[in-house]
Amino acid sequence: MEITGAEVVVRCLQEExxxxxxxxxxxxxLFIYDELFKQDKVKHILVRHEQAAVHAADGFAxxxxxxxxxxxxxxxxxTNAVTGIAxxxxxxxxxxxxxGQVPTHxxxxxxxxxxxxxxxxxxxxxxxxxxxDVRDLAPTIKKAFYLATTGRPGPVLVDIPKDVTVAxxxxxxxxxxxxxxxxxxxxxxxxxxKKAVQLLTEAKRPMVYAGGGxxxxxxxxxxxxxxxxxxxxxxxxxMGLGGFPANDAQSVGMLGMHGTYEANMAxxxxxxxLAVGARFDDRVIGNxxxxxxxxxxxxxxDIDPSSISKRVKxxxxxxxxxxxxxxxLIRQLDGFQERHDRSALKTWWTQIELWRARDCLKxxxxxxxxxxxxxxxxxxQLTNGDAFVTSxxxxxxxxxxxxxxxxxxxxxxxxxxxxxxxxxxxYAMGVKLAHPDADVVCITGEASIQMCIQELxxxxxxxxxxKIVNLNNRYLxxxxxxxxxxxxxxxxxxxxxxxxxxxxxxxxxxHVGMRIDKPADVEPALKEALAMKDRLVFMDFIxxxxxxxxxxxxxxxxxxxxxxx
Amino acid sequence: MxxxxxxxxxxxxxxxxxxxxxxxxxxxxxxxxxxxxxxDPTLSRMTIVTSGSDEVIEQITKxxxxxxxxxxxxxxxxxxxxxxxxxxxxxxxxxxxxxxxxRMADIFRGRIIDVxxxxxxxxxxxxxxxxxxxVGAIERSAILxxxxxxxxxxxxxxxxxxx
Numbered sequence: 001m002e003i004t005g006a007e008v009v010v011r012c013l014q015e016e017x018x019x020x021x022x023x024x025x026x027x028x029x030l031f032i033y034d035e036l037f038k039q040d041k042v043k044h045i046l047v048r049h050e051q052a053a054v055h056a057a058d059g060f061a062x063x064x065x066x067x068x069x070x071x072x073x074x075x076x077x078x079t080n081a082v083t084g085i086a087x088x089x090x091x092x093x094x095x096x097x098x099x100g101q102v103p104t105h106x107x108x109x110x111x112x113x114x115x116x117x118x119x120x121x122x123x124x125x126x127x128x129x130x131x132x133d134v135r136d137l138a139p140t141i142k143k144a145f146y147l148a149t150t151g152r153p154g155p156v157l158v159d160i161p162k163d164v165t166v167a168x169x170x171x172x173x174x175x176x177x178x179x180x181x182x183x184x185x186x187x188x189x190x191x192x193x194k195k196a197v198q199l200l201t202e203a204k205r206p207m208v209y210a211g212g213g214x215x216x217x218x219x220x221x222x223x224x225x226x227x228x229x230x231x232x233x234x235x236x237x238x239m240g241l242g243g244f245p246a247n248d249a250q251s252v253g254m255l256g257m258h259g260t261y262e263a264n265m266a267x268x269x270x271x272x273x274l275a276v277g278a279r280f281d282d283r284v285i286g287n288x289x290x291x292x293x294x295x296x297x298x299x300x301x302d303i304d305p306s307s308i309s310k311r312v313k314x315x316x317x318x319x320x321x322x323x324x325x326x327x328x329l330i331r332q333l334d335g336f337q338e339r340h341d342r343s344a345l346k347t348w349w350t351q352i353e354l355w356r357a358r359d360c361l362k363x364x365x366x367x368x369x370x371x372x373x374x375x376x377x378x379x380x381q382l383t384n385g386d387a388f389v390t391s392x393x394x395x396x397x398x399x400x401x402x403x404x405x406x407x408x409x410x411x412x413x414x415x416x417x418x419x420x421x422x423x424x425x426x427y428a429m430g431v432k433l434a435h436p437d438a439d440v441v442c443i444t445g446e447a448s449i450q451m452c453i454q455e456l457x458x459x460x461x462x463x464x465x466x467k468i469v470n471l472n473n474r475y476l477x478x479x480x481x482x483x484x485x486x487x488x489x490x491x492x493x494x495x496x497x498x499x500x501x502x503x504x505x506x507x508x509x510x511h512v513g514m515r516i517d518k519p520a521d522v523e524p525a526l527k528e529a530l531a532m533k534d535r536l537v538f539m540d541f542i543x544x545x546x547x548x549x550x551x552x553x554x555x556x557x558x559x560x561x562x563x564x565x
Numbered sequence: 566m567x568x569x570x571x572x573x574x575x576x577x578x579x580x581x582x583x584x585x586x587x588x589x590x591x592x593x594x595x596x597x598x599x600x601x602x603x604x605d606p607t608l609s610r611m612t613i614v615t616s617g618s619d620e621v622i623e624q625i626t627k628x629x630x631x632x633x634x635x636x637x638x639x640x641x642x643x644x645x646x647x648x649x650x651x652x653x654x655x656x657x658x659x660x661x662x663x664x665x666x667x668r669m670a671d672i673f674r675g676r677i678i679d680v681x682x683x684x685x686x687x688x689x690x691x692x693x694x695x696x697x698x699x700v701g702a703i704e705r706s707a708i709l710x711x712x713x714x715x716x717x718x719x720x721x722x723x724x725x726x727x728x
Binding site: 118119122123126127130147179180181182304305306309310313 | 574575578579582583586590620623624627628630631633634635636728
């Protein structure tokens with residue numbers, strides 16, 4: 001029996017077990033929406049802006065082990081989605097984006113709501129397709145899911161012209177797919193792993209540096225086992241938080257521009273560095289020339305060969321799936337503790353503890369104005385460290401990363417690579433749908449939240465009782481901080497004037513709004529909000545306007561050149 | 566250093582722009598790029614002449630390999646290889662220059678493939694350097710038009726690039 005392309009799309013999603021489809025209808029996708037209407041297996045979440053559709057799908061994917069899926073119309077539907085796609089791309093998140101396109105005969109005619117979706121998204125997708133023949137539709141969607149979720153994951157876009165959704169074909173969803181040009185490596189080379197074991201055994205000042213690849217590769221358990229076996233210090237990148245428990249004594253916290261003193265000093269001064277699913281980016285190692293002033297041997301495990309020796313030359317590259325490679329490494333490390341020089345390691349730990357004693361994250365706890373760090377710390381305590389926390393981008397993001405101590409993977413959801421303001425609320429929507437019984441908190445600021453605030457309406461429609469912690473300092477805080485440090489206190493356009501009353505605004509969307517401006521009210525407010533399990537609560541915390549994020553490695557400086565509080 | 570990269574890629578619409586887009590997005594040089602389908606019509610063979618430090622060439626190769634449409638990449642500089650480029654050049658060929666042009670074409674083993682009273686069109690094949698040498702050897706004002714294909718390359722001996 002032949003069915004329409006539109007039905008093929010929906011059947012493919014059903015075959016893939018897609019539970020939620022985030023989208024926004026429009027002319028080019030009307031037939032697909034018509035088919036969605038006729039079934040109830042795939043639930044559609046109507047966002048208020050296509051950017052949020054991709055962010056929500058992205059947040060969903062980050063918080064569980066499944067790809068996120070969204071559907072947008074042609075033209076502005078696609079262009080609005082681009083920020084979301086680029087965000088997912090920079091953090092290697094598996095998202096499948098289905099976009100409508102004008103009919104094949106109209107392509108290139110500057111038709112209404114036409115844009116070159118494949119061309120516009122090409123630089124920010126893992127791959128994309130334009131389906132011109134309905135017979136190619138099911139195999140292409142299969143390929144899209146396969147590409148998005150295997151190897152180094154990433155977003156994949158499938159552009160579907162309207163006439164293709166009308167044309168008929170016999171439905172046959174391939175069970176498996178193979179592509180001669182795409183064969184992601186799975187297992188790390190065992191000879192290379194042997195070399196790594198050798199270096200680790202000889203290490204006197206070792207360090208493990210773990211990134212988002214550990215989270216995406218579901219390798220947190222293996223990493224934890226490895227680090228405990230080695231007895232080495234472990235630092236996590238912003239994207240890797242939760243990959244190793246923050247509360248473990250071997251954790252030295254996050255590294256990088258706003259990393260801890262101990263993590264950055266240990267990173268700079270180690271003699272053997274084991275990098276796992278991380279990419280030595282500019283926010284992590286600062287100035288590469290400064291980083292190389294100290295000699296060290298580097299082992300780098302990554303699924304993407306192009307991440308290896310991109311910014312930092314590596315001695316032992318190991319290309320492979322992080323999880324399987326770590327398993328093999330653990331096997332080869334049998335009897336490691338007897339062979340390793342534990343006294344040198346002890347001296348190294350003594351040094352690290354001295355750095356740690358510097359207490360680089362201290363802040364004024366007696367302040368009469370609410371300190372943003374205090375809010376995050378209280379939130380951490382009241383949720384027992386067990387909430388899913390999304391954030392936007394800026395100072396609040398860094399405080400969340402520093403003060404909410406993640407012990408589990410996939411609990412910390414933020415835009416690390418692209419640094420997209422506005423992701424926090426739609427991320428929280430995706431996460432809440434994936435984990436309806438969990439506490440989902442969006443830590444944001446008054447600037448970021450306004451970039452996707454329309455989604456409060458989506459939250460109302462689908463009953464998503466997210467908790468929003470707005471750290472409101474009436475400034476673009478991180479911009480203001482840089483202006484204070486590097487631009488002579490000239491706060492050009494970083495003050496947010498004419499802010500709405502967020503509590504009232506939330507209420508007008510049908511949610512609960514709170515405004516908190518005294519430190520003593522922070523804890524009661526958080527408690528009250530968290531107790532309202534079935535309501536979205538918007539907590540507007542009026543915080544210290546001049547608070548800065550410390551430590552800070554200024555742009556272009558080296559890791560040990562931190563500004564400390 | 567100058568490198569000559571050989572690629573096999575899916576003969577799909579958009580594959581070329583994925584490659585060229587990669588070069589522009591990451592700031593890599595393209596000296597020349599040629600592409601055409603192979604004996605297997607589902608595959609295209611591309612030759613890219615680029616330049617950069619060893620680190621940059623390593624990144625280029627890795628990034629190209631990462632493109633889903635790219636089946637294989639080899640750096641021909643890793644072994645012995647042959648490189649050829651074709652040029653069509655239209656030159657003024659009247660009066661006393663006419664005989665001289667014919668002689669120059671012969672010296673460079675070029676072929677005159679179109680003739681009018683006033684002009685020759687010469688086809689010349691060789692390495693880029695040989696084509697440059699020809700352009701340098703004839704009088705500049707005699708050149709009416711040139712068109713070059715960019716380099717194509719292949720490994721020497723038994724070395725083959727197959728999907």
